[in-house]
Amino acid sequence: MVGPGDGETIVLGTTRLRVLEDGSNTGHRLGIAESVLAPHTPGPPQHRHAQHDEGFYIISGAVRFTVGDKDYDATAGTLVMVPRR
Structure with missing residues (x-):
């Protein structure tokens, strides 16, 4: 379980990425991240x-x-x- 304030947060320019599952608990079959992008952020x-x-x-x-x-x-x-x- 990963709570609202949990997980590793990475800031890349105007993007904030929060790693919820890096694959270490799923045999690297699944990873999940939450990304918050500022308006007009190029990918x-x-x-x-x-x-x-x-x-x-x-x-x-x-x-x-x-x-x-x-x-x-x-x-x-x-x-x-x-x-x-």
């Missing part, structure tokens, strides 16, 4: 992960995802899954 460049899928659930606001040359705006309530490779 990382397009990339992929070889060993794991990545999922994003948008709680509030909107986040833009780019796949190839197409942009997708994910609003609150949207789940975005990015398969490995």
Whole structure:
């Protein structure tokens, strides 16, 4: 169990990341982090992960995802899954 004030917090520019599960309790099958982005925060460049899928659930606001040359705006309530490779 990870409480509201628990977990490791990492600040990367205007993004605050709180690690809720780093994989050490799940045999590295699942990791979970909470990310809070300031408005107009650019995300990382397009990339992929070889060993794991990545999922994003948008709680509030909107986040833009780019796949190839197409942009997708994910609003609150949207789940975005990015398969490995």
